[in-house]
Amino acid sequence: MKPIQTALIGYGLSGQVFHAPFLKTMPQYELVAVSTSKAEKAKQELGDVTVVATPEDIVQDKEIELVIITAPNEYHYPLAKAALKAGKHVVMEKPFVVHSQEGKELVEIAKDQERIISPFHNRRWDDDFLTVKKLISSGALGQITSYEAHYDRYRPQVRDRWREKDVPGAGILYDLGAHLIDQALHLFGKPDQVHGITKAQRAGAEVDDYFHIMLEYSPLQVILHSSSFVRAAGPKFEVHGTEGSFIKYGTDPQENQLKEGKVPGDDGWGVSHEENDGVLTNDKHPEGIRIPTETGRYESYYEQLAEGIRKGESLPVTGQEGLEVIEIIESILQASRP
Template sequence: MKPIKAGLIGYGLSGQVFHAPFLQSMPEFELTTVSTSKQEKAEQDLGHAHITPTPDALIQNNDIELIIITAPNEYHFPLAKAALEAGKHVVIEKPFVVHSEEGKELLQIAEANNRVLSPFHNRRWDNDFLTVKKLIEGNALGDVTSYEAHFDRYRPHVRDRWREKDVPGAGILYDLGAHLIDQALHLFGSPKQVQGMARAQREGAQVDDYFHVLLDYNPLQVILHSSSLVRATGPKFQVHGTKGSFIKYGTDPQENQLKEGMLPNQFGWGVDSEENYGILTNDEHPDGIRVPTEKGSYESYYEQLAAAIRSGNQVPVSGQEGLNVIQVIENILHSS
């Protein structure tokens, strides 16, 4: 397959850690251009890629087929719109957009131009979530009645960065909440009712750094929770059903591995430590049994993306799925 020539808008944490390593290491892609103000850092890391300070030249470059947008959330919509109208396939770092009306417009433009449009919900390929999904689909828990997922951290001090400033799309609900919501919708579909609260708890916080969400599927109840003031974390997942329960501690290692420079083809990629294996308790294992965690696989997103662009296969995450997440976030904010 001819490599897909890609351009990357933004070279902050997301561009550096979650996108560039795959675009550089996978034969399906060729990272040719990066738009960033961090020219020295990008040149040091990326070598052959052309660096431009503004996205316009990248969007208008006829050689580029795919544009990945990792700019601050409030710029997702205008940049994606311009890229789609220029005939590019587009990946948008989550959250998809800030407002659902923006997402609806992007879907229309992508369809009119026959372009791939996909939000980057990479945590569908977290090792713990893949394990939960496998157990649910394998009926190890029976009919799921309660699903609780946490994304807790201990970050007591407000940092000077756009994600923590009072700008559109900032705050932990749009950031970590988008991941947890997407995972829940991927498993269970659209809820019948949404309730939730988003709050600023830390001194000096300008935007929400805490949320607690209930998605009602009746009888299934889904709880999604995140806080920046959790020093001793509890389970990441607690899933209960008519046949059993699954409790899982720890977090997927891929983010830290990427920060350390590891690539998907290296030994240990996406592998959980045995001490973090979850406990399954059911009729077959009334005293509980450790379940080996599935291997994490962020690269699967980009493998499926390449197949969608080159062969017309299904996209790894659709624009409609990204829009569904934003609509749930809007309902949470209305409830809050």
């Protein structure tokens, strides 16, 4: 397979940690250009990659096949639209867009241009979610009646960064909420009803830093929750069914490993400590049995993406799937308005 000529728009945390390490180490890709104001940092870390000043330089480069957009959320739509119109495939850091109408337009443009557009919902390949997904598929829990997922943290102080400013697409719902919603939709499809609230609980907060979401599937009930005031985290996942229950603590290690400079193939990549293994309780195991945690595999996203671009295989995440996440976010924000 000829390496896909790829460019990054943005080189902040997302570009540095969640994208560049895969683009630089996976043979399916050749990272050829980056658009960033952090030119010296990019040159130091990425070697011979061309650093340009503006996204337009990337969009107009006829050699570039794939554009990865990691700019702030409010710029996802215009940058993706320009890239698609220029004949590029596009990956967008989640959330897909800020407004669902933007997402609908991008899906249509990608179809008309015969190009791929895919939101980067990498948390489908978290070790804990892979474990939950496998356990549900195995039937060990029977029919699922209750699914609860948390993304809690202790961050009582507001930070000086765009995600916490009063700008379009900021706030914890668009950030962590997009992950949890995508995971739920991936498992169960679109819900019958959506309920939810968001709040700004921290002193000086300009945007939401708390959410509580309820998705109704009847009889299945899904709860998705996040707070910035959790010193002692409870379970990450609680899944109950007609035949058993599964409780899982701990978080996937891949983000921290990437920040430490590790990449797929390194010793211990994607492997959690055994103490984070979840516990399954059912008739066969009334006292509970430890379920080994699956190995996290963020690289699966980029493996499947390459197959989609070069061979027309199924995408890891489709634009339509990203759009459905945004529609739910819009519904919750509308319900939360005073």
